[in-house]
Amino acid sequence: MTIAAPPVPHYVPAPRASEELEYADLAVIDLAKFGTPEGKAKLAAEVRAAMKDKGFFYVINHGLTQEQTDRVFDIANIPLAQVSDEEKMKYDGKMQQTGSYQGYKPRQYWQIDNGVRDQIEHYNMNKNLQRKDHPEALRPYLGQLHEFIKHNHFNILHPLLKLLALGMGIQEDIFIPFHNFDARGETFLRFMKYYPRTEDDEQKTKNVWLKGHTDFGSVSILWSQPVAALQLICPDGKWRYVSHIPNALVINAGDALEFLTAGFYRATIHRVVQPPPSQCGHERLGVFYFAMPDDDLALRPLPIAGKWPVDQRRFADEDAPTMEEYRKGRIVAYGNSETKKDGEGKVEVQMIGKVLVRHYN
């Protein structure tokens, strides 16, 4: 990936948190080992173990240098910091009408809790950058973003999908045909910023910035950044933080992978909370590649499902939604007030077709 012209203002993230936080102990997958058969086999076993244990892991040696990654964060800040409110409105993605993440999600679009709305803004781009126009300030960088998207797709996502398949003891290419770069699908790049909130909002939401959820796609690739706020539910039921490893990726599976593998790989619940005092008042800029199967794929267990020992399907095969139906349902439903609290009020449930979806606080 080129990191040359045009120049872009450097984004300076917050310093690392100085507190001793309770961090989840996550495996580190060294993608440099993918190139040899022995290395690949070893990584497949590590990925499988990591997915079975916490459902989250890090990836290092993904092919971009720290300098290149810094450049991506610099570009990521452009649509959030350099575009006027007026122009942002023009590129509003209107997610709850379209069921698609393309364009801006404005702040305060979602309900969090007790009448408080979110302070998160994002700009989302389909893997095919030509599906939509982009704000003017971003246009000089589209060539580099195209390269970055392809890097995520072919050099990170595809190897990970192969490791996940090998980890199940099945042929490595099984997930590849329906993660087709050129097919109609919603795999997208997101630049996301969390803005500090008022004390009143913090209290009313018990410091939750983004409610507990599972991602709805297959594999989520999060480019590690220093503001400590992402937490996952560990096997002992406790929320723990994801620590920052410079120039690493944080990987987790989403619902689509869980459905396709009949629960062999589970989608892990995670959330975002207020950062610790040493990072209080700082913005939090994130870069993500959210991958999902092509729109037309029905999310039922792969035909080979009978061959592996886990079967935790959550709905009958004939009730399986397509990826398009499921992502539309999830995007439209997220953060609006129509979720119902369960008996204890901790979990909110929603039906997307025949699929029961939970949100956690």
Ligand SMILES: O=C(O)CCC(=O)C(=O)O
């Ligand atoms: O901001 C983060 O670290 C996680 C965001 C997230 O979970 C999501 O957008 O689905």
Ligand SMILES: [Fe+2]
């Ligand atoms: Fe998520």
